[in-house]
Amino acid sequence: MTSLIYPTTNLARTEELNIVRGEGIYVFDAGGRRYLEGLAGLWCSALGYGNRELIEAIREQLETLSYSHMFGGRTHQVGMDLAERLSAMLPIPEAKIFLANSGSEANDSMMKMLRYWANVSGRPERKKIIAFERSYHGVTLASAALTGLPVMHEHFDIPARELGIIRAATPHYYHGHREGESEAEFVGRLIADVRGLIEREGPETIAAFIAEPIGGAAGVVVAPDGYFPALCRLLGEHGILFWADEVICGFGRTGNAFGSTTVGARPQLMSLAKQMSSAYVPISAAAIPGSMYEALVEPSRKAGIFGHGFTYSGHPVASAAALKAMEIYERDGLFAHAAAVGEHMQRRLREFRDHPLVGEVRGRGLIGAVELVAGKDGRKPFPDGRAGAIAVQCCREQGLLIRAVAGSSIAFCPPLIISEAQIDEMIECFDRALAEATDAIHREMSGLLQ
Ligand SMILES: Cc1ncc(COP(=O)(O)O)c(C=O)c1O
Structure with a gap:
């Protein structure tokens, strides 16, 4: 065994499959055996392997500007172009885009922005977030708190309660329905339960409800028709934002640009990653409405900075990869x-x-x-x-x-x-x-x- 600590692996069973190269939808192991990538890597390799156009765009960007940061007033064109392209695509009014490197970082960043927003807009109690009982939103301390899979919490002391995470039933009809209950009745019962949860907790304490349009790692959960439209209506009545985790569903996975469209959800917040660059270079985004962004500007003028950002936020090579991926998605x-x-x-x-x-x-x-x-x-x-x-x-x-x-x-x-x-x-x-x-x-x- 080498010195690696493997991610999301049984540490007693590592180094079983060594992949050395990829081509189209296939990868090859060290013995030359070919495999079909039935999960697009980890739900991310939209364009498969060896896409010459994407490789060329990345190479060109490496030669022009291999790195530049975005702190303290610095910027670069490729990062700005990416934000404009995303903002024009997203169903969020005047969307503003925070760039990060992984789905977990996007979700973590969103939670921090929601907390900041609550504090600076005079509603410091409005910080709780509702997430499904069975859900996957990442593994940093905050995004693991959103994740509702026991194995991702066990032994880690994940601060879910401290971060105000509350749970709603996963809308999985097959396992969740009662004897004789129709899909419509199941939806009605779950929405009534969410209404009860909101009333018990106090709507003024809840900032957002996060969900994947179609759950991926939580079991490919497809909610019955009507669930998400009803949920979004309910949240709207209480001023609670619907936060779509589009890390898997985004960029065409469900047959529409975004999974939210497929399931009839109307998100105010969105997390994006994975297919955003077809996984050629890591990149992710947390998108918020323009009105929320406006509220962040004045306090940062006073403090001198908005105190959140990564060394690699808007990395030019990742931005170039994402821009090119989007160009290919649209053109083809x-x-x-x-x-x-x-x-x-x-x-x-x-x-x-x-x-x-x-x-x-x-x-x-x-x-x-x-x-x-x-x-x-x-x-x-x-x-x-x-x-x-x-x-x-x-x-x-x-x-x-x-x-x-x-x-x-x-x-x-x-x-x-x-x-x-x-x-x-x-x-x-x-x-x-x-x-x-x-x-x-x-x-x-x-x-x-x-
Ligand atoms: C829906 C969803 N959100 C967030 C994440 C976390 O993304 P990452 O592994 O890039 O941190 C994942 C990863 O699979 C995911 O499926």
Whole structure:
């Protein structure tokens, strides 16, 4: 073993797969074996590997200005151009853009801006944030506090309560509905519960509600139609901002520019990362409305600075990569492509619905999941991540790299450039892998099966 501490890894099982190169939607390991990137790396490699245009834009920027910061009045054109392009794309009035390097930093920065805003606009009590019980928003102390997955909290003393994080039920109908409850009734009950939560906590104490339009690492959670429009209406009644974490859904993943559009949400705040630069260089953004930005200006005039920023905020090379990625997305109509081939992927995934170990198949556009369950009739989940891990291992043996999320949901999120034929190839790999995984699960975990 080398000296690396690996991120989000079982530290007792590291260095199992050494990837050495990528090409299109495929990567190759040190032994020369080819794998289809079924999760676009970590939900991020929209344009796949080896995109010459993107590489050339990055190379040119490295030669012109490899680094310059944005502190204390300094700026550079490529960073300003990126902000203008984003601001014009986002559904936020006169959006102002704070640039960072990761989704976690974007969410952390947003929380700090919300706290600052509450303090300088005379409402210091308005700082609580509602997040789903099952949710993923990152791993810094503040963004981990937003994240609602026990394994990301355990042993870390994450200050969720201290930061005013409160939880609402995850809108996952399959697991959350009561016997005989329709989707519309489920939505009505959850929205009533959020209303109750807001009333109990006091609306004047709640700044925002953060949610992914479609949850990714939390299990590819697709809320029933009507949930997000009703939620946004409710929040609007109380002056609570809807904060869309578009780190996965942003830039075409669900078949629209933003996942918020797909689910009918109207965000006032947005976090962006991952596909923002197609993962060629790390970059992220926290976008706020112009009116909120205005409130930050005067206090910083008094203090001399707005005291938040990173060495690499608006890094010119990352900004150039993001600008070029957006140019390619638009020119090549990649969001519409994701919608079209996404329908094909969803159709093909639904073929697994009748498999005895498959509880639910769900998704939109080019993000989807096949959830494995121990009991199909009673929606009985597997108690830990073992079934998912077995399936992922079988997929790897078949030349498909994907991940199991929230235990036993096998997630699919291929690069946006994938073709229908390549989706078929991915599905056929999964079909073979699922047959092998089913045998292994029967062998190793038969006692759990219903
Ligand atoms: C929805 C969402 N938000 C935030 C993050 C955190 O992003 P990062 O890993 O770049 O810090 C992720 C990462 O997967 C994510 O999926």
